Structures are given as structure tokens and as C-alpha cells.
Amino acid sequence: MSGIVGRKKSGNLIIFIFLAISGIFMFFPVYLTIMMSVKPTEELFVFPPEIYTSQPTLKNFTEMFEAIRQNRVPFSRYVFNSLTVTVSVTFLQTVIISMAGFVLAKCQFAGRNLINRIIVVSLLYQSNVIYIMQYMVINKLGLIDNLSALILPSIASPVGLFLMKQSISQIPDSIIDSAKTDGAGLFRICWQIVIPNQKPALMTLIIFAFQSSWNMQSGAFIFHDEYKTLPTVINQISTTGLARAGISMAGAVFMLIPPAIIFTIAQSQIIETMTYSGIKN
Amino acid sequence: MFNKIRKELKKNMDCYLMIMPFMVLFIIFTVIPVVMSVPVGFTDFNIVQKPEFIGFSNYTALFLSDKIFMKSLRITLIFAFFSGFISYVICFIIAWFIDSMPHRIGNFFTVIFYIPSMANVYSVWRIIFSGDMNGYINSLLISIGFITSPIQWLTDGRYILFTAVIVQMWLSLGAGFLAMRAGLRGIDHTMYEVGAVEGINNRFQELIYITIPSMKPHLMFAGVMQIVSSFTAGTVIQNIVGFPSTDYNAHTVMTHAYDYGWVRYEMGYASAICMILFLIMYTVNRIIEKISEKNAD
Numbered sequence: 001m002s003g004i005v006g007r008k009k010s011g012n013l014i015i016f017i018f019l020a021i022s023g024i025f026m027f028f029p030v031y032l033t034i035m036m037s038v039k040p041t042e043e044l045f046v047f048p049p050e051i052y053t054s055q056p057t058l059k060n061f062t063e064m065f066e067a068i069r070q071n072r073v074p075f076s077r078y079v080f081n082s083l084t085v086t087v088s089v090t091f092l093q094t095v096i097i098s099m100a101g102f103v104l105a106k107c108q109f110a111g112r113n114l115i116n117r118i119i120v121v122s123l124l125y126q127s128n129v130i131y132i133m134q135y136m137v138i139n140k141l142g143l144i145d146n147l148s149a150l151i152l153p154s155i156a157s158p159v160g161l162f163l164m165k166q167s168i169s170q171i172p173d174s175i176i177d178s179a180k181t182d183g184a185g186l187f188r189i190c191w192q193i194v195i196p197n198q199k200p201a202l203m204t205l206i207i208f209a210f211q212s213s214w215n216m217q218s219g220a221f222i223f224h225d226e227y228k229t230l231p232t233v234i235n236q237i238s239t240t241g242l243a244r245a246g247i248s249m250a251g252a253v254f255m256l257i258p259p260a261i262i263f264t265i266a267q268s269q270i271i272e273t274m275t276y277s278g279i280k281n
Numbered sequence: 282m283f284n285k286i287r288k289e290l291k292k293n294m295d296c297y298l299m300i301m302p303f304m305v306l307f308i309i310f311t312v313i314p315v316v317m318s319v320p321v322g323f324t325d326f327n328i329v330q331k332p333e334f335i336g337f338s339n340y341t342a343l344f345l346s347d348k349i350f351m352k353s354l355r356i357t358l359i360f361a362f363f364s365g366f367i368s369y370v371i372c373f374i375i376a377w378f379i380d381s382m383p384h385r386i387g388n389f390f391t392v393i394f395y396i397p398s399m400a401n402v403y404s405v406w407r408i409i410f411s412g413d414m415n416g417y418i419n420s421l422l423i424s425i426g427f428i429t430s431p432i433q434w435l436t437d438g439r440y441i442l443f444t445a446v447i448v449q450m451w452l453s454l455g456a457g458f459l460a461m462r463a464g465l466r467g468i469d470h471t472m473y474e475v476g477a478v479e480g481i482n483n484r485f486q487e488l489i490y491i492t493i494p495s496m497k498p499h500l501m502f503a504g505v506m507q508i509v510s511s512f513t514a515g516t517v518i519q520n521i522v523g524f525p526s527t528d529y530n531a532h533t534v535m536t537h538a539y540d541y542g543w544v545r546y547e548m549g550y551a552s553a554i555c556m557i558l559f560l561i562m563y564t565v566n567r568i569i570e571k572i573s574e575k576n577a578d
Contacts, residue, residue, distance in 0.1 A: 025451070026396070027393050029397070029406060030402055030405075049420055051358075099302070120566075122507070123528055125315050133318050134314045137310065141309075152306060155306050189298065200463035204459050211339065228298070231401070260392075267391060
């Protein structure tokens with residue numbers, strides 16, 4: 001934030017050093033993952049272990065594709081499944097949660113407080129145990145072995161709703177009231193006035209939705225190989241043990257690429273100055 | 282009564298229409314399963330046979346005879362302190378520091394700090410902490426002469442809790458951090474200029490009087506996220522130090538629930554464990570809410 005009046009610059013160097021040191025702690029394991037994914041297998045057993053390789057190879061990646069191909073389902077099918085789940089969840093979640101978040105933050109209607117309270121409680125109740133109950137519900141609906149068994153339960157995310165609601169609640173009521181007196185309906189106020197001013201929260205929501213659905217394992221909801229998701233198969237082939245560490249790391253790197261791209265795009269979309277200037281009276 | 286409902290519906294039709302898609306999916310896939318799991322906690326249920334009602338037996342067994350559960354409670358509290366509380370403070374400091382960096386450098390650091398949360402890259406920690414001389418930590422400590430023989434970070438009961446806490450803290454920056462970034466970015470920067478005119482002259486005062494009050498909703502969100510992720514820690518730890526961990530030294534409440542739910546298929550018992558965990562998180566959340574309300578006055 002350069003250029004703010006009345007702020008000293010001297011602290012910036014110390015801050016930068018602090019960030020750099022903690023940044024190394026955060027990034028080093030990721031760096032190692034990437035490095036090990038391109039290391040030839042023999043080098044994994046060298047002592048002392050090296051943190052770089054002089055002969056990078058893509059062998060681990062080709063071996064990973066090879067191992068997946070043995071499932072008799074083409075690799076592209078898994079990518080397609082995961083993309084279908086990811087795109088549907090991200091899109092539907094963004095639309096549905098934006099509307100619900102707006103209504104919960106800015107409209108007075110019967111039941112609003114109750115819903116708000118239920119959302120906060122359900123945020124805290126995420127556990128393995130409701131998974132089996134979810135299974136029973138999905139089974140009743142006849143959705144087992146169907147990609148919608150993965151898509152539908154993930155759309156109404158209390159986490160995403162809570163985030164949007166909290167963020168929208170900061171918009172002054174006066175703006176919404178004046179739009180109402182101008183004759184705009186709630187739907188239009190939501191999409192034309194409120195949501196365009198919620199870019200940071202919206203991008204955060206998209207990032208959460210994208211990465212959680214992209215990393216979703218199909219678990220007990222899907223039995224047929226042709227409907228399984230990519231992380232499920234990658235998890236299957238990357239068994240533990242040093243010999244297969246290379247393949248396992250290659251899988252991790254492969255899975256990391258799409259969320260990293262989305263994250264970078266979403267980041268650059270958020271232009272800081274535009275956020276509230278002009279909206280706050 | 283009926284008329285009242287009709288009136289309300291008519292008046293706020295748009296509201297109900299806009300929230301309906303969310304509520305329908307939310308009720309079917311979250312509310313119903315949660316509500317179903319509450320009575321299961323009072324039964325003996327192995328998925329195959331019909332659940333049998335046994336009253337509070339699951340709960341009394343947990344507190345009176347399950348020593349491992351009591352141990353897992355202690356371990357979960359340790360995790361909650363480090364990967365919840367400490368990590369929340371670090372999250373905020375980092376997000377705040379990043380905000381004072383030039384735009385590009387700030388974005389760069391945001392990516393760096395968020396990468397661990399993007400995909401399952403944590404399995405590399407098994408190699409970093411590997412117990413043979415090939416492990417990166419061991420090899421480093423041996424080469425600087427700090428130790429002479431490798432330490433079994435992942436299997437020695439004395440060290441696994443430490444190892445697990447480090448990994449969990451590394452993972453825990455995620456959601457809360459991003460929400461704080463979004464909150465900081467949402468602050469209208471003319472407020473700092475107004476503040477400067479009104480006599481705020483250092484960063485610390487800016488933080489207390491402008492930054493924190495303007496991003497309160499995001500701080501609340503990050504807090505809830507941090508509570509949930511730290512109290513439900515377990516899956517990743519299981520992958521790193523194994524299941525069960527040596528002497529149950531990194532055995533969290535969630536691991537305990539996993540053990541009964543998915544290894545022994547004792548769903549009733551597992552539901553009771555999760556219910557207790559939920560009550561603990563709920564209490565912590567309420568306490569934090571109360572404290573922050575008090576401070577706001």
C-alpha cells in the first residue's frame with residue numbers, strides 16, 4: 001500500500017524479512033514436492049538427500065498416467081469427471097450463495113435470525129459421522145453412482161454462505177434503501193449493486209469452491225470406475241513407500257496446477273482501490 | 282395465523298425466492314444428516330443391523346472407561362491451541378504485513394502462504410521427517426553435528442506430537458488467512474488518510490482504531506474456520522504419523538471418531554464422540570462471541 005499519507009516506510013524492510021522467512025517455511029515442502037516429482041527414482045535413495053536434481057525427468061508423470069491407464073478407464077475420463085464436478089459446484093455455489101448471502105445480510109423477513117443461527121451451528125458440525133447419514137439420504141434419492149451425488153451436497157456450503165453474508169453485511173443499508181426507492185427489485189439490487197462490489201469475498205468464495213470440489217474424493221458415493229474423480233484414482237495409485245514416492249509427488253503436483261491457476265487469476269481480479277471507494281457515502 | 286403467514290410471504294416473496302435454492306439443498310444434504318446423527322448417539326448401531334436404543338451408555342462409557350478418549354481430548358486441546366489460537370494470530374499478522382507490501386509483492390506472498398491449502402501436498406512431510414538418515418530433518422541435524430543418530434520423528438512417542446503440530450500449523454493458514462486478506466482489501470483506504478488527519482500517527486494505532494474494527498466480520502469468519510479446522514484435525518495427521526499413532530500420542534478426538542466409525546463400524550459410539558466435539562466447539566465459539574461483544578461496547 002504505497003502512498004498512504006502519514007505512514008513511515010522504515011518498517012517495510014523488517015516486515016519483508018519476516019515474510020520471507022515464514023514464506024520459506026511455508027513454501028519449502030511444496031518446493032520439495034515439485035523437485036521430487038521430477039527426480040529420477042535412483043536419486044531418492046541418495047544420502048545425504050539433495051534438495052535439487054541435476055537430471056530432471058518426467059518419468060514419474062508418465063508412470064503415473066501408465067498406472068492409471070491400467071484401470072481400463074482412460075485418464076481423460078477422470079479429468080472430465082473432476083472438471084464436471086468442479087465447474088458445476090463452483091458455478092452453482094457462487095450463484096446460489098451470493099443470493100442467499102445477500103438476503104440473509106440485508107433483508108428483514110420472518111425466519112432470518114433462525115436461519116442465521118442454524119448456519120453458524122452447522123459450520124461447527126462438520127464431521128465424518130454425518131457422511132454415513134449423507135450416504136443414506138443420497139441412497140434414498142437414488143443418486144449413488146451418479147456425479148450429482150458429488151455435486152448437489154457441496155453446493156449449499158455453510159462456510160461459503162457465512163463468508164458472503166459477513167462481507168455483504170458491511171455495505172451500508174442506505175445504498176440498498178436508495179436503490180429500493182428508485183424502484184429496483186431485490187434481484188436487481190443483488191446482482192447489479194451488491195455483488196459487483198463484493199469482489200474480494202466473491203473471489204475467495206470461488207477459490208474455496210473450486211479447490212474443495214477439485215480435490216473431492218468420490219468415496220462411498222461412487223462405485224463404478226468410470227464415474228470416479230481424479231483425486232480418487234491418484235490416491236489409489238500413490239501408495240506409500242519411498243519407491244513410489246516419485247509417482248505420489250507427481251500426482252500431487254498435477255493436482256496442484258489447476259487450483260494454482262485459478263488462484264492466481266482470482267488474485268489479479270481483485271483490484272484493491274475499487275472495492276469500497278465511492279460506495280461508503 | 283394462516284393469514285399472517287400469507288401476508289409475510291406476499292411481502293417478502295423475493296427474499297424467500299432468492300434464498301430457496303440454498304435452503305432446499307442445505308436442508309436435504311446437511312440439516313437432515315446432522316439431525317439424523319443425534320439420535321444415533323444414543324444407540325448401538327453397526328450399520329448392518331437395526332440401531333438399538335441404549336440411552337446414555339455411549340456417553341458414560343466415553344467419560345468413565347475410555348482412557349484413550351480422555352487422552353485424545355487433551356491432544357485435541359493442544360492442537361486447538363497451536364493450530365487454532367497461535368495460528369490465528371500468525372494468520373492475522375501475516376495478512377496485515379502483506380497488506381502493507383506493494384501490490385505485486387503482496388500477491389506473491391499470498392500465493393506462497395496459501396499454496397499448502399490448495400491441494401494435498403502434505404505427504405512430503407513424511408519424507409522430510411522420515412526416521413532414517415534419508416529424512417531431510419535428520420540429515421540436516423546430523424550434518425551440523427546436532428545429533429549423531431537419526432531420530433524417529435514419525436514413530437517415537439516422544440516426538441510425534443511435535444511433528445504433528447508442526448504439520449498441522451503449516452496447513453492451518455488456509456481459509457482464515459484468505460478471509461483476512463479479503464477483509465483487509467475491503468477497507469476503504471481514505472479512512473487511513475482521515476485517521477492521519479485526526480492524529481493517528483503509527484501503524485499500531487491504525488491497527489487498533491481503523492483496521493480491526495473495519496474487518497470485524499472477516500475476523501469472526503476466520504475465527505470460526507480456525508476453531509473448526511483445529512478441533513477437527515486428524516485426517517492429515519493420520520497420514521503423516523500413521524494410524525493409530527505410537528502410544529496414541531497424536532490421537533485426536535476426530536481420529537478416535539474415525540476409529541469407531543470407519544474401522545470398527547460402531548456408529549452409535551462414533552456419533553456420541555462427534556456430538557461431544559461439537560459441544561466443545563460450540564462452547565468455545567460462544568465464549569469468543571461473548572468476549573468480542575463485550576469489547577465492542
